[in-house]
Amino acid sequence: MYMRNFYVVYFRHLFFLTLFCFCFLFNNILSAQENNFVLRINAGGPEITYNGELFSADQNFVGGTMYVNNSAQVPDLYKTERSSPSQIFSYEIPLQNGDYTVNLHFAEIYWGATGGGAGGVGKRIFDVSIEGSLVLDNYDINADVGPQTVVTKSFPVTVSDGQLNIDFSALASIGGVDQPKVSGIEVIGNTLSINDSSLDKINIYTNYTEKTIVVIGHLEAHTNFELYDIQGRLVHTTKLNTDSLKQTLDVSRFASGIYVVKLKNNSQLKTQKIILK
Numbered sequence: 001m002y003m004r005n006f007y008v009v010y011f012r013h014l015f016f017l018t019l020f021c022f023c024f025l026f027n028n029i030l031s032a033q034e035n036n037f038v039l040r041i042n043a044g045g046p047e048i049t050y051n052g053e054l055f056s057a058d059q060n061f062v063g064g065t066m067y068v069n070n071s072a073q074v075p076d077l078y079k080t081e082r083s084s085p086s087q088i089f090s091y092e093i094p095l096q097n098g099d100y101t102v103n104l105h106f107a108e109i110y111w112g113a114t115g116g117g118a119g120g121v122g123k124r125i126f127d128v129s130i131e132g133s134l135v136l137d138n139y140d141i142n143a144d145v146g147p148q149t150v151v152t153k154s155f156p157v158t159v160s161d162g163q164l165n166i167d168f169s170a171l172a173s174i175g176g177v178d179q180p181k182v183s184g185i186e187v188i189g190n191t192l193s194i195n196d197s198s199l200d201k202i203n204i205y206t207n208y209t210e211k212t213i214v215v216i217g218h219l220e221a222h223t224n225f226e227l228y229d230i231q232g233r234l235v236h237t238t239k240l241n242t243d244s245l246k247q248t249l250d251v252s253r254f255a256s257g258i259y260v261v262k263l264k265n266n267s268q269l270k271t272q273k274i275i276l277k
Contacts, residue, residue, distance in 0.1 A: 064089030
């Protein structure tokens with residue numbers, strides 16, 4: 001009887017110890033897969049490398065115009081911006097649902113900048129909302145850091161409808177002055193996944209000017225590119241090159257609208273909604 005009770009207690013402790021080790025290992029595996037999605041956009045400008053990171057050409061914007069001041073004493077990423085004479089513009093970025101960190105890059109390259117207008121506080125005031133929540137209220141770059149000085153604002157965001165919405169407004173009705181602006185946008189994923197998919201690290205975006213779809217990132221296996229229209233019909237397919245970090249696909253023959261891109265290999269699948277204009 002004594003030995004039987006001993007074994008019962010022994011195996012009970014062994015079971016819980018094994019369960020604890022498994023949970024600890026599983027949690028570490030999940031943690032190692034955080035932040036595996038990154039999208040970087042050079043607002044108002046072309047593709048550029050800044051601090052060793054590749055920022056894609058401006059994309060997914062609604063409204064606004066590009067402004068460039070090559071005389072401004074700031075890094076190249078900040079010499080361009082998306083701003084708006086109509087005092088509003090936005091970004092609509094297709095994303096998988098989940099938690100993200102959004103980094104917004106700013107620098108005042110007009111008011112008080114070389115090649116711009118006279119400086120001073122109150123020359124540019126605007127709001128920024130992300131997913132409908134106000135994150136910057138009556139923001140004045142010059143009041144915050146001064147002209148020709150870079151600054152980054154970071155915000156945690158949860159996407160639940162497949163699209164990240166970032167809205168900029170300098171309308172007088174909300175206290176705005178002049179034009180809203182942004183120099184760069186970074187979207188960094190915090191989504192946990194129990195499937196280790198290298199395809200999650202691939203960046204897919206549309207170059208509206210050249211009418212192309214751009215795929216950026218290292219492919220670890222032979223991968224097929226498939227393009228579906230809004231009705232679910234396969235309209236284009238091709239094999240991607242595993243030796244290239246950037247691949248460009250001509251989609252000029254396709255009508256404007258919403259499409260779905262699928263990247264597939266033997267064990268992984270990445271799906272992303274895009275817009276062709």
